[in-house]
Amino acid sequence: MFTPSQHDVRRFFCEVRRKQRAAELLAPLEALAADWIDQHPEYHAELANADAAVAASYTVEEGRSNPFLHLAMHLSISEQVQIDQPRGIKQAVALLAARRGSLHEAQHEAMECLGEMIWSSQRSGLPPDGEAYIDCIRRRATR
Structure with a gap:
């Protein structure tokens, strides 16, 4: 299993942005990541310099959101949907996207559910609960 470091993730997104701008293959x-980068032009400046990206700190106290975490969550959810793992996420995200009229907005809501699942797992010391994650997305799709 590939477990990239924080720096690896930041360099990956910066390299994708560089390739986009240079019209490289x-x-x-990377193409999936590029689609999400395109939908977040507010992050383009931060993706322009990999060394600065690696050195950057994103703290709640500073009121800065972490563009790399945000893009990585988009990418993770997209991959989960593609392979329907955890089972049922493909349908749950599709229902939420239909309800919201936007896959992008559905992904943002799914991110909240993903964050809750990870936080609960870390707090309890138990494995992530994929069923609770899917249930959270489905509940959002029905309200």
């Missing part, structure tokens, strides 16, 4: 995962 993208690998499939």
